[in-house]
Amino acid sequence: MSDTFFSGAPHWTWFIIPYFFIGGLAGGAYFLAALLDWFGRPDDRPVVRTGYDVAAVGAILSGLLLTIDLGQPLRFWHMLFQSANFPAIMFKGWSPISFGAWGILLFGLFAVLSALGARAEEGRLQMPALRAVGGMVRGGVAKLVAGIGGLIGLFIAGYTGILLSVTNRPIWADSPWLGALFVASGVSTGAATLILLSPRRGATERSLGWLSSFDARALVVELIVLIAFIVSLGSVNRVWVSVWGLLLLVGVVWFGILAPLRMHARRQPLASAAKLVLVGGFLLRLATMLASEGIDRYRVAVGL
């Protein structure tokens, strides 16, 4: 039996699962938007602008979800500064929850700057203060902000999986692949979100076509990593003989990966495939989190 079965569940459930999903897609969307900002064409701008908005809103929602989930929400800043020694920084480079807290803060900062810059570009900022900030994020500065922010976006998509691996819980700490899986899922759900939202901002067929073909590739990567993840679990795989296994197989693999891949291949409507990818991405977080959360150490100890 894996030694992970003797640890306790941290009750990371109804705020953390949505956070993992939203953080992942926001990070993925920012990364793709930044990529198009750097290497795309002028007609990709609607996708770029949508990506920055998704990232900014996602970052704010992520911060809120994480804070509400704390047992003492007003002490959220204890993760950033030493509470007894303010303003000394609190940072542990070996603890994903610690460096992740800084990651979220930076992600939010860059995402909001990029989003303000994009809104200023469209002339959609009314408040003078915001207009002034947005006006500064243009040209080379905007590219630099997006470049760094996009990389932080990739980090945000993946660090949550690393965080789970750096525990002693069943499934999470039994495989080193969760971070890689969440990166792939984050980027593919980010692409799906952009496919769904950017037409409203005037995205062109060409941009959407690229997003769709990239999403198909990301789904293939996700499937390969998912297989590596399952293989690496070895005997722990017996935990999937449960409703969570069914969810993983039907919800994630079939509806979330294979069905949208088939739709992409057949050039079926983009939005339907994108919606399935989003559902699959959410169910991936749900299944991997709750399958482990449900394992109670004292029941394991008495052989139940």
Added chain:
Amino acid sequence: MPEPMGFFTDTTVCIGCKACEVACKEWNQLPARNGGVGELSGDSYDNTRKLDGIHWRHVRFIEQFKGPYDGRWLMMSDVCKHCVQAGCLEVCPTGAIIRTEFDTVVIQSDVCNGCRACIAACPFGVIDINPVSGTAQKCTLCYDRLKVGLEPACSKACPTDSIQFGAIAELRTRAHKRVDQLKAQGVKAELYGADPQGALGGLNSFYLLVDEPEVYGLPRHPQLPSRHLAKSSTFSAASAAVLGVLALVGLRKRRMDEMGGGGGGGGAGGQN
């Protein structure tokens, strides 16, 4: 600087009286579960069942019965192991978990923000949230009592000296003698966590067991959570790099296609 202090728990003399559980609750003013209304486990005479935020001591009953006349009870008073290399302390992002001058591991309740990373990091399932404080809590090895030269409430209350408190070096010597004594009587006795070269640099609360560790709900090879950090980060970075390259290749292909065949723009119109 005081010597490293801790517990040696000789499970062979535990009678399951739960005096330690009660003494711990009383000294640390821990609330009752379920508002004090009794909850029966239904499958054991042990109704506490596990360590958590309001049970910092738990007397585990292991009921090994093959038939009505063939069986034995094993009893073990479980507690935080005050690991020399503590997983909880390693991950805690607020610095709430500290190592004291007695080499014990303590959570500062006024610093903890209830993120619960320590719960998942502890290999032994020791920590949980105390619903009254909203913070993570566990045994402090009676830090407040140690500071004024008192012994912890649990070991003080233990009527059989199953829980022994003292300097770790002395406790280890005593534990080895007891193992030899039991082995001479034909009892299969082993120490768990007494080896400073062993798992987690040794446990400052270690045990004498007469069955496999798993039987007592203890992992055979407890490890630090950070063991996966480098590998997991490398795989994640590799996955990110592959996706980045795929995206760039896709953009390049699109540009080449457009240069070759003249790309079409146009509004998104009927996307759906």
